[in-house]
Amino acid sequence: MIRYFSLAGLLFAFWLALSGHYTPMLVTAGAVCAVACVFAAIRMRAADPEGHPIELFRGAITYFPWLFLEITKSGWSVTKVILDPSLPISPTMTVVRASQKTPAGMATYANSITLTPGTITVGVSGDEFTVHALVRDGADDLEGGGMDRRVSQFEGAA
């Protein structure tokens, strides 16, 4: 139930932010639309822990800054590889295990791998991700499991 109210509140806030006009008529229309969207989402079974993971919001406050820092670090190393005249790439395919328990947690891990420059999740089967890395070091880092632990911690923060 809290999930539905939070979804309605978020949708309404989104409407207000995008509209920028605050006449009573438009604000009421926004509220009605937000509630209608929640009913549609319930009917489509999209308002579940996967579609609207309110459990993850608290962990997201610290997770995203950490992820952006990781993106910047690996983005810089990929930049150095690209600008190096000898183009020192060593493409590597590897399989890493995801220790997350929920679909939203696993999707976060897979997307975080892809979002970090230099590594792409190319396939998922069960709890194993097939990962393509631009350089060997990227594959080594993922096999070390640092990011996996951080995502599991983010998932368990609720």
Place this chain on the structure above:
Amino acid sequence: MTLAVDLASWGLILLGSFFTLVGAFGLVRMPEVFTRMHAASVTDTLGVGFLILGMTLQAGFGLVTLKLLFLLALFVFTGPVVTHALAQACLHEGIKPLLAEDRRGMTRPRSTDPDDGRQPS
């Protein structure tokens, strides 16, 4: 104060442009499709990120900044999905990635399926 904000904003926009250029440069230099995706991801994370940060400094506090941050969120959530779909499509088409090292077989028995790791449809 305004000058400091302007300077910071110019710095961030220049940095974003630099990473966008690096991504484009990598796109040309890389040998095949999978490695090219890595170059493109520099553009759509660091390039877009720094450009949008620089633009938020120009916009100041307000609805425009909020909309720019929505744009950044859109990139963060849809970018990886698109990249993943592209990689998956390439594997499914039977395009073999050029590999220096293949560790897929080291952690479990090697599969004969060309698009290894793909979820059964």
